[in-house]
Amino acid sequence: MYDLILKNIARFITLTPAETERFTSILKPRSLRRRQYLVQAGDVFRQECFVNKGSLRIYQVDDSGQERIINFAFEGWWTGDMYSFLSGQPAIYHVDALEDCELLLIGKEQLEQLYIDIPKFDRFYRILLQNAYIAMQRRISDNMMLSAEERYLQFLERYPQFEQRLSQKHIASYLGITPESLSRIRRHRLNRS
Template sequence: MGFDLILQNITKYIPLDRTEADFFVSLLQSKTLKKRDYLLRQGDICKTENFIIKGCFRVYSIDENGVEHIVMFGIESWWISDLYSFLTQAPADYFIEALEDSEILQITRENLERLYEKVPKFERFFRIILQNAFITQQNRIKQNLSSSAEERYLYFIERYPQMAQRVSQKQVAAYLGITPVFLSMLRRKLVKKGNFIKLV
């Protein structure tokens, strides 16, 4: 498994010389998952931060009524984990499931601390990643509180067109917080309004 993609991701934010890059990749572990394999199960401890080389994932929980709630998807060049569990070593609140055959690179908490000590600039990189994740989460909360289901759906397919093509409509509905039946009705309504070209 090559490391070009992850190094490209990192060097968008911090410069690395060859020694620093080599040390970083020496701390990574590669993992392959088949479609429907779990990277993490609710109640387990999240032991790694994970960078997606190939594939698609969903992060979700199941409520007391057995309803799935998808909090995020992840595709190539994204980092994915249950961050709270990873940082606190508390049981995970979420499942992380591969939606396609996937390949990831992982770093453990122990190796991340070694990385911070040896190459302190990585603290800046992961701070930026955390800040971006926080901003995305805040924007999603704002949307859920103030936008209609139609507005949320149009935002999703415009913001993440590649993702919208790779996940099922049932999963999109679970992400938007609506039923699959309602999403189907919404899509038909948008087609009638002439928004078919936007729908994937």
């Protein structure tokens, strides 16, 4: 059950057996059925979430009811609502399960205490965030520099293993286009080849 998360952590820091024990003791397992919410915008959600199995999406709903997917989370990824976690304010985004999920949650207070007791975890989350930040920056420049079709191709290249697990509606939403546009793009590609 803790294999994946411990491997994830071992990428950046090395834990003693006692530290490992301490760490796993604060993890709260939780499973989520497809379509169930982890967070609803407006809730305060002060937990970090590691995805052990399954997939989720982080999304926003605009005034006209349109959903926009900000990001996905697959097994081995971290997710949550960073803003709510940090500030204690209501979450900005919805997070829900796209497939049945097994999650490991860490409460804010316990994580704060962990940072104090084992400062290596400050380092772990710093490095995790640096990588997340780089990915976000790349996403912004892609959204600005590339056409819808180019973004779709890049998505296929970058996440070939996830494409089959996501509906086109969700991929379109992640790319910032309508499902109709994605359908059109796919047709043009087929006609050409």
